[in-house]
Amino acid sequence: MREISCPSCGAPVRFMSAQSLLSVCGWCRATLMRRDLDVENVGKMAELIPDPTPLQLGVEGKYRGMHFALAGRIQVQYPDGAWNEWFLFFDDGRTGWLGEASGTYMISFETEVKEPLPEWEALKPDQEVKLNGRPFRVSDIRTARVVGGEGELPFRVMSGYDAPVADLQTETEAFATIDYSDGHPRVFLGETVEFGFLDLRGLREFEGW
Amino acid sequence: MTVPQSPKTLSCPSCGSSLTVRAPGHSVSVACSSCGAVLDPNDPDHKVIARFKQAEGSPRIPLGTRGKVRGETYEVIGYLIRASEADGVPFSWNEYLLFNPYLGFRWLTEYQGHWIIAKAASGAPVRLDADVQYLGEKYKHFQTAKAHVAYVMGEFPWRVKAGESAGVEDFVSPPRILSCERTEDEINWSIGEHIEGTDVWKAFGLQGSPPVRHGVGVAQPSPYKGKWRDICFVFLGLLGAVFAIQTFFMFFSQNKVVYENSITYVKAPANPGGAALVTDSFDLTGRRSNVRIDIDTDLSNNWAYYHMALINEGTGSALNFGREVSYYFGRDSDGSWTEGGKGDRVYLPSVESGRYYMLIEPETNAPKVKYRIQVRRDVPRIGWMVWAVILFILPPLWFVYRMIRFEHHRWSESDHPMFEAVESGDDDDD
Numbered sequence: 001m002r003e004i005s006c007p008s009c010g011a012p013v014r015f016m017s018a019q020s021l022l023s024v025c026g027w028c029r030a031t032l033m034r035r036d037l038d039v040e041n042v043g044k045m046a047e048l049i050p051d052p053t054p055l056q057l058g059v060e061g062k063y064r065g066m067h068f069a070l071a072g073r074i075q076v077q078y079p080d081g082a083w084n085e086w087f088l089f090f091d092d093g094r095t096g097w098l099g100e101a102s103g104t105y106m107i108s109f110e111t112e113v114k115e116p117l118p119e120w121e122a123l124k125p126d127q128e129v130k131l132n133g134r135p136f137r138v139s140d141i142r143t144a145r146v147v148g149g150e151g152e153l154p155f156r157v158m159s160g161y162d163a164p165v166a167d168l169q170t171e172t173e174a175f176a177t178i179d180y181s182d183g184h185p186r187v188f189l190g191e192t193v194e195f196g197f198l199d200l201r202g203l204r205e206f207e208g209w
Numbered sequence: 210m211t212v213p214q215s216p217k218t219l220s221c222p223s224c225g226s227s228l229t230v231r232a233p234g235h236s237v238s239v240a241c242s243s244c245g246a247v248l249d250p251n252d253p254d255h256k257v258i259a260r261f262k263q264a265e266g267s268p269r270i271p272l273g274t275r276g277k278v279r280g281e282t283y284e285v286i287g288y289l290i291r292a293s294e295a296d297g298v299p300f301s302w303n304e305y306l307l308f309n310p311y312l313g314f315r316w317l318t319e320y321q322g323h324w325i326i327a328k329a330a331s332g333a334p335v336r337l338d339a340d341v342q343y344l345g346e347k348y349k350h351f352q353t354a355k356a357h358v359a360y361v362m363g364e365f366p367w368r369v370k371a372g373e374s375a376g377v378e379d380f381v382s383p384p385r386i387l388s389c390e391r392t393e394d395e396i397n398w399s400i401g402e403h404i405e406g407t408d409v410w411k412a413f414g415l416q417g418s419p420p421v422r423h424g425v426g427v428a429q430p431s432p433y434k435g436k437w438r439d440i441c442f443v444f445l446g447l448l449g450a451v452f453a454i455q456t457f458f459m460f461f462s463q464n465k466v467v468y469e470n471s472i473t474y475v476k477a478p479a480n481p482g483g484a485a486l487v488t489d490s491f492d493l494t495g496r497r498s499n500v501r502i503d504i505d506t507d508l509s510n511n512w513a514y515y516h517m518a519l520i521n522e523g524t525g526s527a528l529n530f531g532r533e534v535s536y537y538f539g540r541d542s543d544g545s546w547t548e549g550g551k552g553d554r555v556y557l558p559s560v561e562s563g564r565y566y567m568l569i570e571p572e573t574n575a576p577k578v579k580y581r582i583q584v585r586r587d588v589p590r591i592g593w594m595v596w597a598v599i600l601f602i603l604p605p606l607w608f609v610y611r612m613i614r615f616e617h618h619r620w621s622e623s624d625h626p627m628f629e630a631v632e633s634g635d636d637d638d639d
Contacts, residue, residue, distance in 0.1 A: 052234030052310060080367060081237070103309065104329065139333055169333035171332050171334060171344065173332055195312050195313075203311065206310045208216075209309070209311070
């Protein structure tokens, strides 16, 4: 863990993991990129849309026996609401993602797959794509509007950009997301999980609940 | 960051009624039950996005009611009446939208007193011809219908559109049901499970009793299905016991010939019927058990009647009985025929042990009959076994009948009724 002072406002900004490439100052929303020993302020991150997520930075949980903490998030906007991808630090050094909206929780990990991936332009709904030997079906092809991020993130996230992504499903809880926003497609493999399965602590509280 | 946390109130831009938003941030449509206007709660002017011309509708579970369903607390935030038709017959059902800020949304649907609690499916079920497979389980196609919203009240996390109809497909594997809803731009799968109406009433602390149920619910678990194996086990067990008992008797029965003789009876004209035969004495030993008497004759197109008596030498008591043997044959326009037989067999049940002899007095039209008589002690019988098996098979048959009848009632409302002649499913199976 490393703590610095925000070059913009002086507030303390943390880099909990060596895998974090940037951290957004919680006070002034300056986006601080890690540069060797120093950080560079690459601009102000947009305010996120107020959304009714029960999660927040610092929430802790367990996934298959391994403790994790929520270190950052990317918020994606849809016509009817927002979707959050929370960046997870596991105690064993791994990082992962917790996708979340309206009571749906999906854990995923960025995974190298041996198969060549289809081009973005060639994707068709219901197409079968094999990822590390397992067949998935393309369920959604969309351009997601990224609002921005907060906390620590493993790659550069800007305010407001369009991310071409494909969602893939199986007959079970297993799913995959292919993110084409970075030139080369990145594959995230994971599963849908029940809220209770994650044993989440430090959640936001809702009046009356 | 200001976040919507607690319920907020707004007034209907159309009629001024006060509306509560119970899931702020989630809800995209709020329907005013007074005037049928559906508005966007996130729009600063609460713009009306749809308008329903709606009749009276009142949810059995009032909006805002909280209940603990299967250990999780939910609040009722929306209510729909959805309508469809099957074979030209309109039908409708009730849908309650449940919300919990941590767990998201659930559906509670009610049709004819049958309740289902459902949530979004986490995977994409795989189609197998008409049926689907989900999480390794096969669901049978039940019904495909077009449904539209007939009444709307409360709030929803999607844009409620007036006049839009959705294609709904149901697949069942009781107590679970998979539903696929298809609108112009979306396909949504949900997985539901049967829940008892009384449990719903208990969960939400409702007064009175849940609506009376009619027929068999689409996902209602069969009270027979799980017991089928047990019934089979009991039946096979009884069958095994019967065979074991029979085997035991086979082993331990004497099955012994105690008297045997061949006799030629010649009708004496001078002394009709006076040719009674007194047999040698023989011993019937062992426990009180049966005696089998076989008679074989050489009758041909004739009859003989044997008056017989089994007499206990010790006590003098006699068991009198008669047997008739008749054997006829011939040939007519239909070919050759026979009637009767040349022999006879009789069991005398439960004869005490002791020394016995028999009196045999034939009566016949034939001038001469050759016959052979055999007396056997303690012969194992299988007749009782047949009756036992028939008796034991009746409950399983009744069970199968009830089981099929239950499924018949379930499927009578589907696209695939089990029998073509559909009776009116008016008896209530619980």
